[in-house]
Amino acid sequence: MPSFHMFIVIISALITVFLGFPEICTADYRAHYCSNTTTFTPNSTYQSNLNLLFSDLISNATRDGGFYNSSVGQDPRHDVAYGSFLCRGDLTPGNCQSCVTTAARDVQEQYCPTEKVVVIWYDDCMLRYSNISYFGNMDEIPGFSLWNPQNITDPAGTFAELVGNTMKDVVAAAAAANDKFATREANFSAFQSLYSLAQCTPDLSSLDCNRCLDGAVGLLPTCCTGKQGGRVLYPSCNVRYETYRFYTSTAPPPSTTPALSPAPSASAAIRWEWRNLVNNYNRHMRFNFSTEITTDESLQYEFGAIRAATNNFSNDNKLGEGGFGAVYKGILSNGREIAVKRLSRSSLQGAGEFKNEVVLVAKLPHRNLVRLLGFCLEREEKLLVYEFVPNKSLDNFLFDDSEDQAQLDWSKRFKIIGGIARGILYLHEDSRLRIIHRDLKTSNILLDGQMNPKISDFGMAKICGVDQTQGNTSRIVGTYGYMSPEYAFYGQFSVKSDVYSFGVLLMEIITGKKSTRFLDSESAEDLLSYAWGQWRNGTPLELLDPRIRDSYSANEVIRCIHIGLLCVQEDPADRPTMATIVLMLSSFSVSLPMPKKPAFIPHSRTEGSMPPVTSLLGESDESASKSESSINEMSFTEMYPR
Template sequence: MTGFSRKARINGAKNDIATIDSLQFDLATIEAATSNFSINNKLRQGGFGEGTLANGLEIAVKRLSKGSVQGAKEFKNEAVLVAKLQHRNLVRLLGFCLEGEEKLLVYEFVPNKSLDYFLHDPVPEQKEKLDWSRRYKLIGGIARGIRYLHANSHFRIVHRDLKPRNILLDAMEPKISDFGVARIFEVDRTRGNTSRIVGTYGYMSPEYTMRGQFSVKSDVSSFGVLAIEIISGKRNNIFYQSGRAEDLLSYAWELWKEGKSLELIDPALRESYSEDEVVRCIQLGLLCVEQNPEDRPTMTSVLTMLTRHHLKLPLPQRPRFFIQTESDDHSHQSVNEVSISKQNPR
């Protein structure tokens, strides 16, 4: 669309500069807030550090890789775009810091730790805090957050690193965090390719892991893994069931095919769950990890199938997933480099 006046473009540029200035923190402020990035302030999830600004506001700071090839202007512009995202199921980006080799993202602080802490903690009492009602709400909340990224925000966003450590819990309300490896597309683009694979093995889609191809359906695949993990309480990337399956998704599919889906349930749930909801969520999770991206539902369809129980779900095929070998050292790889293109107005 054309027809913007020169004055409008100048005013728009001034507004962008003002927005960048309002979001930029100086390094001294962040160092003071985090006690100079003290290890005592390191948070469990994703390499974040906790801090408190002089005004008393608690923050979480993500220190990005110094090896990033991303330019300063690009980094600033992309931080501004991410800061515009506002949804109850997303952690809000408050600003950024760019000084010397330091590239920092400053997020709101979410005090109740990550889904990983509660779901995979060896202490049974932590897992028992996630009864089925809470787990079902977590699945729905995560789905709503991803749908916003894909369809309802100002940009078409592919997160690329959805995993339990990047789902923070605020009074047990899930919030998707860490947009350090996100890609944001123009409205007429739906997929991309890269030779630089970033994310976490066990949660990335097969086409991204093996061919560097990613799209919104890559996030759908990661959501499917999350759903199966929330139900089972087990990790996909270190799961092995002797004599049955070499990964959690194949194990879930085998049980579903045999009509034994309820055997997948986390023992911590005991009997406090709805059988219909559990079986439906397992089937939906398996649909999300279909090998062919085109066969996976959109997140809008996922939410429809979650909330309209009278709808009959399609039958899933056996999933194919990249399984980490003992020689891999990427079990928690999350290289933080973001590349974003602004979407054309709708």
Template sequence: MCRNGEGFVKFPHTKVPDTSGVPAFVDMSIGLKQCEEECLRNCSCMAYASANSDTNGGVGCLTWYGDLVDARAYTVTGQDLYLRVDKNELAQYRKKGVLQKKGVLAVVIVSSALVFLLLVTFFCCLVTRQRRGVLTAERSRKGKNNISLTTFEDSLGEKEIRESTGTGDLPYFDLSTIAAATNNFSSDNKLGQGGFGPVYKGVLLNGNEIAVKRLSKHSGQGGVEEFKNEILLIAKLQHRNLVRMLGCCIDGEEKMLIYEFLPNKSLDTIIFDESKRSLLDWKKRFNIICGIARGMLYLHQDSRLRVIHRDLKASNVLLDATMNPKISDFGMARIFGGDQIEGETKRVVGTYGYMSPEYAMQGHFSTKSDVYSFGILLLEIITGKKISSYFPDSPSLNLVGHVWELWKEGKAMEVVDSTLGDSCSSDEILKCIQIGLLCVQEHATHRPTMSTVVSILSNEATLPSPEQPAFIENKSRKGDEISSSEGTNSVNTVSITMIQAR
């Protein structure tokens, strides 16, 4: 039962507790004041914080129920964490001048050695428990060292690494370990080539398989920026449909990211291969579609960060041993905070054919830009055709235009991959085609959100009729000067790494 007089003490400059494996909930519709009231009414609620990492009390509520794991204190960075205490402890904090001021800018003045000692003791206990648990076992098993953020930022020359990651160290692999695992980066171990650089398969001494993304020495500043961006983002994101980063390696000019190895490589190597795409029956394809949608929903809404991927495509969806999809490559992603729902850039990055019209033409991007890319990817999965495919009967149309014309004529099932045969559900496929067409509408406001897409995929629903999609004509022509940063595995389209928006 809740006891009378309970309240919250604010700990500033804090890395908030882990949300994976611990009951924690987020509500982006309420502010910090309402968050406190909701947490106080629930006796199981142990702590709360702003869900958007805004130390000034922004919109969004993140609450924890049960043990608080992996919380840390800093002197400058971090955010405010509000910890539940009983009335006696609350009275002690008030006497020492640690007060909560509600509805205005939160300010905590730690004015005595006792309060400081209690704060240090609290977080030392949490760190000790965490070190006895999962991380200690994992690092011991893999024989890793730790690379401090100071060393990392010195290597990259960027102090925001420390401020953005909010962690004390990064999982680190020695260069000799990675070289041995990849047979000194043998061409036989090369999995593919992306804008970031080559990707190699490796096997550690303990038998664990890894994938190593090696920053190309010719990538320039753009490659370094993507390297940093990927570390800052993916290390904070945990979801079964996102690829998992195991660590990094930084040694002089060598900069590498180490990921879990996914044996079935990327989706494009199967779905666009005449000899392999029969491996994906409709049930597997539908599961892949649903998995990608859930991963994107997590990025847009359910994670503590609101992330715009900006380069969702078939080659950036990896498949594990059971064909479960995992979204990868966050080098071009952007973080949105608070109430921000859209942004603008003069540096348009992404892949031709997957980019929404407002992004490709004007540099405007939002969650709806990712929705557009998802719609293209969905249609490719259903048809087994690339967005840039040529259709002899409709030479002026790309894939979207071809699907749209057949949809209007009531012949949409004609676009379905012939390898699926007659065993697939026509109702389910037609629903997916309609979702795809809704996702590629010309106006962003006419496209559904990823939460709506996930709901429609999981339930029976009446869908609106799509309007004519954007970019239905095949505009590609000889002489287009778009430099490709894609390699052998990314054969669907070319990535644009630097274009000035009109």
């Protein structure tokens, strides 16, 4: 016999059917996700249950707390519709109901008319439903990042540090709160404040809420460094910061003392208010498609299938191991060979970097970039599934004392140089995104069966706007010896940072010597200074790897040395673009300018001279002083797909 609760739901549904959705205010749409692999047919049992579910959610949207979940249906295998809404914690019940009503209408009429798995976000609320119960689960996929396009004037990095400290505070407060909602305010200057918000679905535990919010905050540097505002939207939580108040004030007083300065004039106050209005998200916020996380089943793998493919991650299947975890060879049930990167639970590459790599590589189809086939997220497991690349990484052929070195004659090296250049050019200029890799090195170059190079490991890559070619960060990642000086010391990265790394790569390929280990016994020079000396002395061919001096093109070798020296010049403006480099490599009729003295970054044998770096979250990265060759131990990512 139907329960009283179900009776109310049915009555509400009938009212909706005959009268349509109630009159509502316009809600500000932000993002949505619907799985096109799980759909229902019109007039099916699932659609009937979904209609009842919408009515139930809408009718309960005026309850206190701004959160509610429910389910409708009898058959748990197919037809049950599970749903929930989460309104921003400061919303009035009326505004919450308006937003939920708008969301229910929009997904049916516009965004996801026949999909069973849906999440949609507005400024004021989130609506979610599925044919599988998710209540009480902490879900970070799918996820979206959005940013305020207005830049912040912050030459000293003070704003980034304030964002980091404030977000830590608001995350802790939200995780500890009963309603899992908190806001914070802090003064950035005498005339500018920072407003932040963190919220989880209240059905999460404090621990899961904290984990979810930490992951969301970890994505902010990817999308929003240098911006006046940013947000990350997950199904289970969301974070946001702005330089204007975007919520009803529920926060304690500002946590920092305003700078002492004269009170602003009336005209100055008016100008400041006008700037806040101009920066409002309703006019300026846009999608950051670069950090969208898709859960299309064509990309998702079952953990059991990967475990079976790798023989339960046996040591016999292991291809390599590093600071982030290990890489295993696997064979799927259909016979396809794969390489699986299994991130360790203590890996420095957290959810942010993991998702960054998933999104980037999945959207980068190019013959000189490693192809991502999919991923798996199950409990503590984070797995990336790549195409299997049969040969090892480039460093194995260049630096190991083995028979592999004999395979790498000059013609193959010249082919590899050209392929790497074309891959970087694609990242910088030809892909749908402008991407700065930030960790180009020989161990990140894989070689296929025909010795074609494939650039791998995009965990540290930085996504820029279409017209943006540079940026700043206080979280330095990458490997010593390959970093440009402006990035290593000042956090200034650009496409020219990758050009510098390419120049180092080029010198390593020519010499067969590792830049981070090269030390001329007579002069105690590093690789770049040694190369510069040979160039100035008119003896550039002395740089060529002795193992390949029997057969090579002197013109090609000298030209590559010339290009390499152009790439590692101190002033980024003097370095060529990757488009110019590809042209220089392919056409000997293009004249090359004379290189200037390379930028030399001082190294000790332990690389201990570099100062620790402060991350966006305001924490000193102690690991910076522990690694011999990298910052944040990022150079230890040696577990790449083969």
